Amino acid sequence: MAKDSEIIVGIDLGTTNSLVAYADKSGPSVITDGDYASVPSVVRFGVEGEIAAVGQEARDHAVEYAESTVYSIKRMMGRGFSQLEDEIRHLAYPVERRGSAEDPERDVAAVRVGARLITPPEISAAILGALKVRAERHFGRSIKKAVVTVPAYFDDAQRQATRDAAFIAGLEAVRIVNEPTAAALAYGLDRQEQAKIAVYDFGGGTFDVTLLKLSGDVFEVISTNGDTHLGGDDLDREIIKLATREIREEFGLEIDTPAIKQALRTFAERVKIALSSQTKTTLEIDLGNNRIYRRDISVQEFEELIDPWVDRTLTCCTQALRDARMHAQDVDQVVMVGGSTRIGHVRRRVGEFFGVRPYTALNPEQVVALGAAMQASILAGDRRDMLLLDVTPLSLGIETMGGAMGKLIMKNTKIPCQATESFTTFQDGQTAVKINILQGERELAQDCRSLGLFNLTCIPPMPSGMPKIDVTFLIDQNGILNVSAKEQRSGTVAGIQILPTHGLTVEEVKRMSTESLSHAREDMEAHRLIDLRNQVAFDTHKAEQMLERHGHLIEADLRGRLQEAMVSLRAFSGTTTECNDLSRRLTEFDHMMIPLAEVAVLAGVQRSDV
Amino acid sequence: MSDRACSVPQKCLACDAELRSPIVCQDCHKLYPIPKSVDYFELLGLDHRYDIDLSRLDDRFLSVSRHIHPDYFTNAGEEMGHLSTRLSAEINEALKVLKDPVLRAGYMLELSGGPSASDDRSVPPEILSESVMLREEIEQATADGDGKSLDSLRKRVEERGSQLLSRIRELAKQLPNASDDEKSSLRQALNSMKYYNNMLDLLWNS
Numbered sequence: 001m002a003k004d005s006e007i008i009v010g011i012d013l014g015t016t017n018s019l020v021a022y023a024d025k026s027g028p029s030v031i032t033d034g035d036y037a038s039v040p041s042v043v044r045f046g047v048e049g050e051i052a053a054v055g056q057e058a059r060d061h062a063v064e065y066a067e068s069t070v071y072s073i074k075r076m077m078g079r080g081f082s083q084l085e086d087e088i089r090h091l092a093y094p095v096e097r098r099g100s101a102e103d104p105e106r107d108v109a110a111v112r113v114g115a116r117l118i119t120p121p122e123i124s125a126a127i128l129g130a131l132k133v134r135a136e137r138h139f140g141r142s143i144k145k146a147v148v149t150v151p152a153y154f155d156d157a158q159r160q161a162t163r164d165a166a167f168i169a170g171l172e173a174v175r176i177v178n179e180p181t182a183a184a185l186a187y188g189l190d191r192q193e194q195a196k197i198a199v200y201d202f203g204g205g206t207f208d209v210t211l212l213k214l215s216g217d218v219f220e221v222i223s224t225n226g227d228t229h230l231g232g233d234d235l236d237r238e239i240i241k242l243a244t245r246e247i248r249e250e251f252g253l254e255i256d257t258p259a260i261k262q263a264l265r266t267f268a269e270r271v272k273i274a275l276s277s278q279t280k281t282t283l284e285i286d287l288g289n290n291r292i293y294r295r296d297i298s299v300q301e302f303e304e305l306i307d308p309w310v311d312r313t314l315t316c317c318t319q320a321l322r323d324a325r326m327h328a329q330d331v332d333q334v335v336m337v338g339g340s341t342r343i344g345h346v347r348r349r350v351g352e353f354f355g356v357r358p359y360t361a362l363n364p365e366q367v368v369a370l371g372a373a374m375q376a377s378i379l380a381g382d383r384r385d386m387l388l389l390d391v392t393p394l395s396l397g398i399e400t401m402g403g404a405m406g407k408l409i410m411k412n413t414k415i416p417c418q419a420t421e422s423f424t425t426f427q428d429g430q431t432a433v434k435i436n437i438l439q440g441e442r443e444l445a446q447d448c449r450s451l452g453l454f455n456l457t458c459i460p461p462m463p464s465g466m467p468k469i470d471v472t473f474l475i476d477q478n479g480i481l482n483v484s485a486k487e488q489r490s491g492t493v494a495g496i497q498i499l500p501t502h503g504l505t506v507e508e509v510k511r512m513s514t515e516s517l518s519h520a521r522e523d524m525e526a527h528r529l530i531d532l533r534n535q536v537a538f539d540t541h542k543a544e545q546m547l548e549r550h551g552h553l554i555e556a557d558l559r560g561r562l563q564e565a566m567v568s569l570r571a572f573s574g575t576t577t578e579c580n581d582l583s584r585r586l587t588e589f590d591h592m593m594i595p596l597a598e599v600a601v602l603a604g605v606q607r608s609d610v
Numbered sequence: 611m612s613d614r615a616c617s618v619p620q621k622c623l624a625c626d627a628e629l630r631s632p633i634v635c636q637d638c639h640k641l642y643p644i645p646k647s648v649d650y651f652e653l654l655g656l657d658h659r660y661d662i663d664l665s666r667l668d669d670r671f672l673s674v675s676r677h678i679h680p681d682y683f684t685n686a687g688e689e690m691g692h693l694s695t696r697l698s699a700e701i702n703e704a705l706k707v708l709k710d711p712v713l714r715a716g717y718m719l720e721l722s723g724g725p726s727a728s729d730d731r732s733v734p735p736e737i738l739s740e741s742v743m744l745r746e747e748i749e750q751a752t753a754d755g756d757g758k759s760l761d762s763l764r765k766r767v768e769e770r771g772s773q774l775l776s777r778i779r780e781l782a783k784q785l786p787n788a789s790d791d792e793k794s795s796l797r798q799a800l801n802s803m804k805y806y807n808n809m810l811d812l813l814w815n816s
Contacts, residue, residue: 174684218672322814379684387676413706416680416699476695477680 008145008174008380009135010182010372013124013162014041015074015205015231016339019366020131020146021373022138023382028186028373030366031138037366039134041204043126044069049116054130063266066092066258070111072233073127075205076120077165078157080107080502087229090237092262103499121504122512124165129516132171146171147376149368151206152178153226153393155439156451156481157503163480164509168516174379176478179203180210181390182371183337184219186362188386195332196222198320200350200358201368202313203338205231209317211324211331220389223412225320230312232272232340238305239268239297243283247293275302276342303345310349317353323412334358339365390415392475399436399445408473411441418474422488429461433469437481454483455497460490469494528579536573536586540566543593550600562596565589631655633697634677641678641693649721650704660718660782662708671705711775715782716800722786724793727800737802740770741809748812764813771806774799 010021010028017038021030030037036056044058045051045068052068053061062069070093076084081097088095088109098110098117110117128148135143148171150162159176166173180199187197194215201208208226212219243264244255255264267285274281275297285293321328336358340346347358362370377383391412398421400406408419423433433456440448459467468488475481485494499505504512543566551559569589576582621628622635629635632652633642644653651658654670678701683694707713720726744767751759781788781796788796 175681375681378681381682381685384676384682387672387679388681389675389679414702416695417702418696418699474695474699477698 006145006380007135007139007141007143008147008376009131009143010147010149010369010374010376011128011131012149012179012182012369012372013074013128013165014038014368015072015203015233016041017204017365018127018131019369020135021366021369022135023370023373023377028370028377030369031135033134033137039127039130040071041074041127042069042071043073043123045111045113045118047114049113049118051126054126062092063259063262066262067094068113069093069262070118070123072205073111073120073123075229075231075233076109077124078120078155078159078161078502079109081109082107083502084109090240090261092258092265100505106499106501108502108504119504119512121161121165121168121509122516124162125168125512125516128166128169128171132169144170144172145174145376147175147177147372147379148173149177149179149182149372150479151201151203151226151228152180152208152210152221152224153206153228154178154479155228155394155449156396156479157449157500158228159478159480160500160503163478164504164512167509168513170513170516173478175375176480177372177375178208178210178221178224178390178393178479179368180208180224180337181212181219181221181388182369182375183335183367184210184212184214184371185374185386185388186367186371187335187359188214188219196326196330198317198331198334198354199337200313200317200334200341201226201337202340202346203231204340205229205233207231207313207316209313209320211320211326217385218387218389221391222326223320223323224391224393225316225323226393227312227316230309231338232269234309235272235306235340235343236265236268238309239271239283239302240264242297242305243268243285243293246295247285247287250293251287251291253287253291271297272302272343275299276344299345306343306345310346313346314349314353317350328354331356335367336360337364337367390477390479392417392479394439394449395441396473396475396481397438397448399438399450403445405438405440405443405445405448409475413475415479416474416476418472420470420472423456423469423471424465425459425462425467426464428464430464431459431461432457433459435471437473437483450501451481452498452500452503455499456485457495457497458492459487459494460492462489525579529577529582532579532582532586533573536569536582539586539590539593540570543589543596546593546596546600550596550603553599553603554596558595562592565592631674631677634674636677639677639682641683641690641697643693644697644700650708650717653701653704654708656708658718658721658786660714660779660785662714664709667705667708671701674701711782712778712800712803715778715785715796718782718785719793719796719800722788722793724790725797727797730794730797731801732794732798733801733805734798737805741805744809745812748809760813764810767806767809767813771803771810774803774806778803 012019018041019030019038021028039055040059042058043051044053044065058069094112095109096112096117098108100106108119110119132143146166148162148166150159163173163176180201183199184197197212197214199210206228207230210224211222213222247253247255271281271283279299280296283295283297287293331354334350334354334356341364351358378386392415393411395407395411396409397405397407408421409417425433435454437451437454438445438448439451442448456469459469469485470488471485473481473483483496485496487494547562569585572585573582622638622640624640625635625638627635627637632645632648654674656662656670678694678697680694680698683691707717716727748763751763778799781792781799784792
């Protein structure tokens with residue numbers, strides 16, 4: 001275990017399901033709760049915007065509470081409302097744009113619950129919180145650190161949002177690890193020497209492909225590609241679209257209520273799973289008023305529906321191979337990760353593409369969490385025998401004059417990596433320079449993703465063109481950008497103010513964390529109150545019994561006072577919400593009861609003597 | 611490079627062991643900022659020559675990475691953690707530059723003094739006219755959706771690129787003792803290479 005003996009868990013924060021795992025000397029294993037290995041990534045909110053349920057319970061009642069049950073939140077992490085408009089139409093819960101006073105341009109997608117707008121990191125934090133509690137119950141101690149996985153193709157904003165979510169949940173994300181890399185680590189346990197591996201990771205909401213070179217204990221990522229908006233959700237949506245269209249044609253009905261949207265979604269998921277093992281299944285939806293939509297759907301029909309999506313994953317594979325300067329036949333092994341790889345058609349097409357039978361020895365839904373746990377054990381200092389070398393998935397650059405994207409760091413560069421660029425001023429006495437930082441492969445800034453505006457301040461006033469501000473862009477081992485700046489002539493360190501385009505500011509994250517922790521404290525108080533009330537009920541009940549049986553053995557005066565104290569404590573317990581007061585009164589009461597208890601014990605002894 | 615210190619320590623300040631690498635103590639894993647005078651070859655413990663053994667380069671890279679990778683400094687405090695991140699970034703850059711025959715030539719040219727290829731910007735005129743011509747052909751073939759033409763153009767550009775690469779290798783081997791004429795030919799060859807690479811990018815994305 002680590003020097004400070006702090007436990008670091010591995011967390012797979014998935015679109016559909018999330019898991020927590022831990023690796024000890026015997027290897028990694030998933031921390032389960034009874035029969036459940038995973039926590040569904042579903043959160044239900046109450047009318048005030050408070051968390052009402054997380055995980056299985058929230059999923060079980062998703063149709064009932066369609067508008068306040070949030071699922072697939074991962075697809076919104078680090079994204080703006082404007083980027084998600086197409087997708088939002090299909091959701092059962094309402095999503096809005098959340099701007100901010102200091103930056104009207106900012107566009108963060110957020111879920112509307114009553115009067116509150118809840119951001120994706122806060123919702124993910126609820127899921128992480130449930131995993132944290134699960135791990136804490138397992139170890140019987142508090143857990144503060146975790147390795148959290150993200151799709152390899154996540155950009156800086158999406159990674160930041162994930163790290164923010166952990167922070168809000170009271171967890172330090174000691175490392176953000178790419179899911180396919182984690183999966184390779186888990187698979188690497190029984191690896192062969194020197195192999196080129198493709199990890200095909202088709203999850204609930206995202207797709208990634210990563211090409212790695214394995215030699216001995218070194219895991220070296222060569223290239224990665226993907227689509228953070230391509231997953232099982234899209235396959236479900238094909239079935240939903242089919243049913244929606246046919247219901248409109250047959251019954252003239254539009255499916256637009258949140259409850260029917262949610263029901264249809266659950267249904268589509270079931271059809272997809274059924275067709276992974278059967279050749280045919282029946283779609284049947286009760287539309288009310290004796291109207292029933294029913295039709296058979298065959299595997300062939302399903303495969304035709306999803307084929308365009310599978311094609312898109314293979315396009316990503318082609319690009320990854322091209323970037324690695326490899327051919328499909330150079331790949332020795334293809335590892336399948338993610339729930340969507342359970343679909344036979346997906347396996348077949350991937351097998352054909354690479355010309356090898358995909359490797360599926362490990363549970364595709366658990367392999368990422370297991371790998372995260374192994375990475376956690378490396379970070380905890382438990383092992384130094386493995387070396388993991390990962391890359392940045394997207395090129396990083398800045399907007400140059402004329403709106404072009406000036407690349408500073410190319411995609412698939414080993415991380416950590418850095419680049420330094422010099423900036424100057426255009427006006428005499430100018431003390432600040434704004435830089436628009438971009439990620440992406442396109443030529444024009446507007447076609448790339450803006451990570452945010454970096455405002456370099458505190459530049460000493462000089463004639464225009466004189467200051468030379470060296471800005472260093474460092475992508476760390478988490479794939480997250482760190483920016484530092486120095487004015488070379490004066491040697492002053494320039495200040496940097498960051499306005500994230502689709503993310504939260506440091507202050508906002510801190511506030512959310514405090515709020516969520518104070519909620520947790522409120523929750524704890526509530527639990528304590530319930531426990532205390534139960535104790536009061538139990539103790540007063542016992543006192544009542546003793547008074548009945550042995551009350552005649554004590555003085556009438558004391559008997560009267562005990563009677564009175566009992567009634568008053570019961571009344572107080574029923575009305576107060578102050579745990580500390582109730583606890584004090586209970587202790588006083590227990591203390592008062594001691595003489596009677598002693599008499600009762602003695603009476604018992606005497607009676608047994610008879 | 612702001613992280614580069616001025617002098618090279620001989621012994622580890624923490625455990626007094628003889629330092630075999632300028633940036634890390636192999637015994638106690640204490641890290642040191644990269645000394646100003648140390649170049650990429652020295653960083654990885656390789657001889658200053660253009661013809662390097664690529665598998666030895668990989669071995670050296672891995673063995674240094676094993677000591678400085680941020681994975682091993684999670685509990686070592688913030689300062690050591692940051693230093694390991696920055697050192698790893700430098701080592702990664704060193705590997706990238708030394709592994710690539712064109713970048714390596716450019717880097718050695720810079721080490722040998724005089725203007726760098728990109729400062730110099732000179733390109734033989736025949737390359738400029740050839741590139742204008744090729745670009746037009748590529749655009750035409752792309753507009754026509756003519757896959758066959760694009761394939762043959764790609765072959766042509768790749769062939770021209772590999773001829774140029776042989777020339778770069780020839781010239782770079784003379785470094786660091788190359789004559790001024792050889793150096794300026796190398797600069798031109800390196801700049802020409804950029805044109806071919808840009809065209810290849812264009813062709814791959816067409």
